[in-house]
Amino acid sequence: MPELSLAEKLEILADGAKYDVSCASSGSSRRNKGGIGNAAQCGICHSWTADGRCVSLLKILLTNACIYDCAYCVNRRSNDTRRVLLTPAEVAELTIGFYRRNAIEGLFLSTGVVKDPDHTMELLIEATSILREEHRFNGYIHVKVVPGADLLLVDRLGRLADRVSVNMELPSRESLQLLAPDKSREAIVAPMKRVGELIVQTKEERKVSRKIPPFAPAGQSTQLIIGASGESDLQIVSLAAGLYGRLSMKRVYYSAFIPVNTDTRLPSVVGTPPLVREHRLYQADWLMRYYGFAAGELLDEEHPNLDLSLDPKAGWALRNLHLFPVEVNRAPLELLLRVPGIGVRSAQRIVGARRGGHLSLDDLALLGVVMKRARYFVTARGRFGADMTPDAAGLQARLTERTTPRPRWSQPSLFDGANAIDIRSTITGEL
Amino acid sequence: MILRYDGTFAGFLTAVALARERSAEPEAITDREPEQQGLFAAVEEVETDRDRAGELYQLIRRTLPAGAVQTLRYAFHAGEPGREILLFRYLQLGLTTGPRFGAMLAHEAVIPVWKLARAVGREAHRYKGLVRFRQLEGDVWYAAMEPDHRILPLIAPHFAARFADQRWIIHDRRRNEAVAFDPARREWADIPLEVTGPLPLSAGEELFRDLWQRYFDRLSIAERHNPKLQRQNLPLKHRRHLPEFERE
Ligand code: SF4
Numbered sequence: 001m002p003e004l005s006l007a008e009k010l011e012i013l014a015d016g017a018k019y020d021v022s023c024a025s026s027g028s029s030r031r032n033k034g035g036i037g038n039a040a041q042c043g044i045c046h047s048w049t050a051d052g053r054c055v056s057l058l059k060i061l062l063t064n065a066c067i068y069d070c071a072y073c074v075n076r077r078s079n080d081t082r083r084v085l086l087t088p089a090e091v092a093e094l095t096i097g098f099y100r101r102n103a104i105e106g107l108f109l110s111t112g113v114v115k116d117p118d119h120t121m122e123l124l125i126e127a128t129s130i131l132r133e134e135h136r137f138n139g140y141i142h143v144k145v146v147p148g149a150d151l152l153l154v155d156r157l158g159r160l161a162d163r164v165s166v167n168m169e170l171p172s173r174e175s176l177q178l179l180a181p182d183k184s185r186e187a188i189v190a191p192m193k194r195v196g197e198l199i200v201q202t203k204e205e206r207k208v209s210r211k212i213p214p215f216a217p218a219g220q221s222t223q224l225i226i227g228a229s230g231e232s233d234l235q236i237v238s239l240a241a242g243l244y245g246r247l248s249m250k251r252v253y254y255s256a257f258i259p260v261n262t263d264t265r266l267p268s269v270v271g272t273p274p275l276v277r278e279h280r281l282y283q284a285d286w287l288m289r290y291y292g293f294a295a296g297e298l299l300d301e302e303h304p305n306l307d308l309s310l311d312p313k314a315g316w317a318l319r320n321l322h323l324f325p326v327e328v329n330r331a332p333l334e335l336l337l338r339v340p341g342i343g344v345r346s347a348q349r350i351v352g353a354r355r356g357g358h359l360s361l362d363d364l365a366l367l368g369v370v371m372k373r374a375r376y377f378v379t380a381r382g383r384f385g386a387d388m389t390p391d392a393a394g395l396q397a398r399l400t401e402r403t404t405p406r407p408r409w410s411q412p413s414l415f416d417g418a419n420a421i422d423i424r425s426t427i428t429g430e431l
Numbered sequence: 432m433i434l435r436y437d438g439t440f441a442g443f444l445t446a447v448a449l450a451r452e453r454s455a456e457p458e459a460i461t462d463r464e465p466e467q468q469g470l471f472a473a474v475e476e477v478e479t480d481r482d483r484a485g486e487l488y489q490l491i492r493r494t495l496p497a498g499a500v501q502t503l504r505y506a507f508h509a510g511e512p513g514r515e516i517l518l519f520r521y522l523q524l525g526l527t528t529g530p531r532f533g534a535m536l537a538h539e540a541v542i543p544v545w546k547l548a549r550a551v552g553r554e555a556h557r558y559k560g561l562v563r564f565r566q567l568e569g570d571v572w573y574a575a576m577e578p579d580h581r582i583l584p585l586i587a588p589h590f591a592a593r594f595a596d597q598r599w600i601i602h603d604r605r606r607n608e609a610v611a612f613d614p615a616r617r618e619w620a621d622i623p624l625e626v627t628g629p630l631p632l633s634a635g636e637e638l639f640r641d642l643w644q645r646y647f648d649r650l651s652i653a654e655r656h657n658p659k660l661q662r663q664n665l666p667l668k669h670r671r672h673l674p675e676f677e678r679e
Contacts, residue, residue, distance in 0.1 A: 014649040046560040049651035052660025101564045356534030363537045
């Protein structure tokens with residue numbers, strides 16, 4: 001077999017990594033101390049792919065060879081594909097080459113499991129330390145932790161990387177056993193816990209001495225596949241809430257299941273990844289992290305799944321109409337945040353601007369409020385700007401998003417038309 | 432009164448100081464040639480006076496809240512002609528209002544300036560990702576761009592911190608201006624620059640261009656194909672100097 005060129009290896013290994021959805025490079029502010037690179041506190045996108053996603057990191061696998069056989073994965077052992085491996089030095093060379101051209105914010109390194117989890121972790125650590133030590137690279141590095149690896153290796157990796165993540169992939173123990181029989185829940189949760197502890201502990205230590213190297217300063221994240229198994233949105237959202245609360249998780253990513261293998265254990269979907277559901281989950285997640293919503297306010301046993309045609313904040317407002325309309329000149333920030341059409345920034349702007357004088361309905365639009373939605377839920381100086389009093393049925397019809405759901409999610413027209421706000425939110429989950 | 436200044440921030444502040452002394456609002460403050468001959472007579476050339484500009488700037492910093500000063504600086508870099516008079520009104524209001532100025536976001540003299548600043552800020556942030564270097568012979572890293580606003584001075588510090596060991600040039604080809612960074616002295620300088628012929632690329636440049644293009648093509652997921660969304664996020668005008676969109 002002829003040796004593959006670097007370009008060919010890159011293609012194969014980028015292919016294997018692209019389904020991983022986390023792309024954020026934000027949240028770490030690494031300073032450049034005489035070498036190359038730094039990490040910007042807020043994320044920087046460098047390009048956008050033909051599917052509209054932002055490119056900010058070199059997202060690549062160290063190898064697509066794997067000893068495991070997870071049902072949903074392209075790289076699983078039983079697939080008959082060409083296996084390639086980059087050396088740690090090659091990973092570093094590619095990263096630096098792209099970085100110097102300002103094509104990327106940094107590296108996102110994932111991998112199949114070669115030989116065993118520990119050996120694989122050692123290769124990841126080597127690639128990362130070549131970058132940090134030989135190239136004196138201070139840019140952003142996100143590395144996947146291999147479930148089942150020795151926790152001491154997890155410690156070492158976390159001191160070199162900005163972010164580490166252990167992918168949970170499946171939202172319950174049962175699904176995990178069915179679809180990823182080689183990986184146990186414990187092998188996934190143990191490193192997560194360890195990372196969570198070390199993040200908290202290192203932060204404390206660094207308050208005393210700055211000499212202690214940071215541990216995963218951009219935090220840890222994980223990813224859940226949506227729609228490959230039968231869990232409800234309530235189960236998924238509660239799981240996410242628990243991860244944020246107990247494991248100091250920074251982000252949970254949701255990835256609509258895309259079938260790449262034929263496997264009887266997987267649902268038979270015909271080319272229609274549940275993108276709208278994924279989008280609603282990001283919105284719900286965003287509401288929990290930035291708007292002060294608890295999981296139980298968004299979903300309960302009676303309504304275990306998010307309404308696909310309505311964003312979850314509007315859904316909550318419709319169930320709580322007795323709280324509305326709110327007077328924007330008096331309402332506390334927490335309540336403003338719960339008004340459909342008012343985002344975090346516009347809520348803060350309202351609070352700032354009303355110190356200078358009473359706001360009118362016209363002022364709100366200038367402050368970035370989406371009046372199309374908000375007008376049913378606010379008054380300004382006592383004035384109500386909608387042509388109807390809020391009642392659930394009528395509002396439901398008005399707030400339902402025309403563009404969703406569509407029979408085929410892959411149509412480019414999914415995000416067209418009046419929904420300019422939602423187009424952005426598809427990327428970030430921002431409401 | 433039409434005041435013509437040299438295009439620098441200090442020049443602009445000198446013009447503002449002059450107008451304030453005469454307690455008059457100029458019809459225009461501009462760094463361009465007046466378009467109509469007839470107007471020419473009314474144009475007064477302002478000679479940049481660093482001391483005067485500095486004095487006014489100190490007054491601004493003492494009187495206006497920090498956010499408002501930042502807004503002023505960003506809006507000054509906007510590409511829109513006529514921005515100066517908006518800035519003048521904004522400053523007049525700010526200097527009479529003082530610290531309360533920060534809460535006057537909805538005021539008619541504030542909104543247009545705030546919008547300009549936001550547009551400039553967005554473009555500057557966006558170009559932190561879209562400035563794309565090529566390695567030239569002699570280990571110089573060159574990037575071309577054509578932004579709507581004059582963002583070079585706003586993004587230079589970012590690249591100076593990030594590529595501190597690289598000799599680089601970022602070139603605004605619309606305005607024939609550039610910043611050049613010298614890693615030995617860790618300083619950058621504004622230089623006029625015009626490129627006429629093809630640039631001499633380094634030996635490894637083609638390889639990395641090819642690697643990047645291949646990588647980029649592999650990244651997108653066919654099932655999620657959505658060129659409309661791609662165009663929304665990355666309008667065509669921003670693609671001009673990105674290798675992933677430059678193909679034969
Ligand atoms: S362990 Fe990871 S790479 Fe290996 S088959 Fe499972 S998901 Fe794929």
